[in-house]
Amino acid sequence: MLSNFRVFVINSIKFKLFPLVSQMNKHPILLALAMIFLFVLTFDAEAGQVYTWTDEHGNLHITDSPPPKSAKIKDVIQYQQKSVDEKRAERKEQQEEALEDLKEQQNRQIEEAKRKARQADERAQEAAARAEQITRDNNAYIKRLGSTKDKRKQFKKRIRRLKQEAETAQEVANVAIEEARLAFEAVRELEEKIAKENQPPQEKKLNKSGRAAGNKTENSNKRQQ
Numbered sequence: 001m002l003s004n005f006r007v008f009v010i011n012s013i014k015f016k017l018f019p020l021v022s023q024m025n026k027h028p029i030l031l032a033l034a035m036i037f038l039f040v041l042t043f044d045a046e047a048g049q050v051y052t053w054t055d056e057h058g059n060l061h062i063t064d065s066p067p068p069k070s071a072k073i074k075d076v077i078q079y080q081q082k083s084v085d086e087k088r089a090e091r092k093e094q095q096e097e098a099l100e101d102l103k104e105q106q107n108r109q110i111e112e113a114k115r116k117a118r119q120a121d122e123r124a125q126e127a128a129a130r131a132e133q134i135t136r137d138n139n140a141y142i143k144r145l146g147s148t149k150d151k152r153k154q155f156k157k158r159i160r161r162l163k164q165e166a167e168t169a170q171e172v173a174n175v176a177i178e179e180a181r182l183a184f185e186a187v188r189e190l191e192e193k194i195a196k197e198n199q200p201p202q203e204k205k206l207n208k209s210g211r212a213a214g215n216k217t218e219n220s221n222k223r224q225q
Contacts, residue, residue, distance in 0.1 A: 050077040106194045113190050117183035120176070127176040131169035138162040 052075040053067040054060055067073060082090070142162050145155040152159065 120180040124176040127173040131173040
């Protein structure tokens with residue numbers, strides 16, 4: 001039989017949460033919500049059936065006993081109480097699935113970070129190669145333009161522009177190289193963070209105790225000095 005608490009909650013569903021109980025057949029979504037809630041409430045009950053039915057006045061009833069023959073049955077739920085071992089096994093399986101999902105998510109995060117780092121490295125290499133090419137070509141051109149004193153004076157502005165162009169290309173390359181370095185650093189930090197999060201609780205406790213002991217020794221040595 002359903003406990004008094006469940007009966008109370010069921011009646012609350014019927015007469016408080018859903019005032020238009022007599023028209024529940026016109027509201028299938030509300031009816032479905034009520035049935036799901038009822039199933040949760042009766043999950044730890046003994047094996048049996050839960051009936052949803054309406055009487056001759058159109059009132060909705062939810063009981064664990066068969067309704068009268070004149071009642072119109074809307075639904076019947078079969079439920080079976082799980083043993084302690086079954087519940088424990090189910091919880092373990094859920095935990096393992098959640099852990100597996102977490103690991104997959106973490107692996108995706110790492111792979112995405114590595115992908116961005118590789119792209120940043122490719123951009124850095126391209127920028128460095130471009131800066132090197134521009135510098136080499138411009139220096140050669142400057143050398144031709146400045147082969148004599150008169151030419152250096154004549155092409156002074158062009159020489160200055162060529163030098164600035166080479167310097168700008170090198171600055172762009174340096175920025176790209178720094179972005180690549182930071183991207184790889186982000187990968188390393190992410191891997192360390194995930195490894196720390198996945199560390200068994202006992203190891204975390206030992207590491208924390210070891211750090212605390214190390215700090216205590218260090219402070220003691222400072223006081224002695």
